Amino acid sequence: MSILISVPAGRCHRRSPDSKWVDPAPEKGSIEMKFEDDLMHLWWKSKSTGSIEDELIVFPGEATFEQVKQDPTGRTHILKFSSSDQNYFFWFQRANKSTDLRAQVDLNAFLQDPSYRVGSAPLPAVAAAIPSTPMPSSSSGSSGPSAPGAPARSAAGAASLEPAATPSAPSAGTGAAASSSSLSTQEEMARLLVQWAQSGGISSPSGAAADDAARLTDVLSPANITALVRSDPSIGARLKPLLPPALGLSENPTAEDLIPVLTAPQITDAVASLDNALRSGGLPGGMMRDLGLPEGAGTSVKAFLDALAGLKKGDAASEDRMETDE
Secondary structure, X not given: OXXXXXXXXXXXXXOOOOOOEEEEOOOOEEEEEEEEOXXXXXXXXXXXXXXXXXXXXXXXXXXXXXXXXXXXXXXXXXXXXXXXXXXXXXXXXXXXXXXXXXXXXXXXXXXXXXXXXXXXXXXXXXXXXXOOOOOOOOOOOOOOOOOOXXXXXXXXXXXXXXXXXXXXXXXXXXXXXXXXXXXXHXXXXXXXXXXXXXXXXXXXXXOOOOOOOOOHHHHOOHHHHHHHHHHOOOHHHHHHHHOOHHHOOOOOOOXXXXXXXXXXXXXXXXXXXXXXXXXXXXOOHHHHHHOOOOHHHHHOHHHHHHHHHHHHHHHHHHHHHXXXXX
C-alpha cells in the first residue's frame, strides 16, 4: 500500500537523558505513515540519504501527535505513547507555517483511525493562537546554530517540556465569535460551490449521482480539482469572478494559475469544514434558501451535492425552453 501521509519534518533531541529541553537537529527529512498487513507503520526518513529511521508500529489509539505548547515558534511536536514512556520529538520544516496545524491534525487522526482521509478532520479553533514568529535566540548557552525555520537552539528559545501555565477559559463571547466565524467560512465555501456549479464546473469523480457515503473532500480533492481545471480551458474566466480580488489573477487565468489557489490548504480546510458541518447536523435551511438551494440541501453531503447537480440541470432546462420559444 502507498504512503498515507508524508510531512516534511526534522527530529529534535533531548540535551541529556533527563533534560526537559529538546533541540532541533538541522537535518531535513519527513514523517511518513503507511498501513500494511493490518498494522500502522510510522517512521522518520532522511531527505539526504533516503534512509528510514525510528520505524515504529502503532496500534490505533495507542499514541497521539501533539504540538509542544511550550515552544514559542509553534513548530515542535511530540509523538507520545499511552502504553509506555516513549516520546519522539519533531519540528515541522515546511517554509509555510500555515500548513503546520493541518499536518498535526492529520498525523494524529491517522494514529487514531487508519481509515482516516487526509484533510477530512476540522481544524480546532485555537489555530489562530499559534505564534507565527520564532522567539529570538540568545547567544548565551547556545548549543549550535539552528536550521532555518527551526525552533531556536538556546536556553531562551529551545522547547522546554515543563508544563505551561493553564490558560484561562475563553469567555462566552469568545466562543460565540469563533462559532460565528466558522459558520461564515462554511457559508462562503457553500456560496462558492453554488456559483461554481451554476457555471457547470462541479461533478462527482465518476460523474454519477452522489450516494449516502459521499464526501465533499473526495469530490473536491486536490487531484479532482486539478483534473477538472486542466480539462476545461474556459473554466479560468468563469472562476475568476468567484475568487478574492487580492489574489491578483489575470482576467483569464490559466490552469497553472488556478491550481495552486484551488488546492491550497485553506481551500482544503474550508471544504473539510463544510463537509463536517453537513455530516454533523447540517446547515440552516435559511442559509440554503439564500444560496438558491432547496431548504433540505443542508441536511447531508448527498443532499447538498444533489442540489448542486440540480442547479446545472435547471439551467440546461431553461436554455432548452428558450430555444423552443424561438
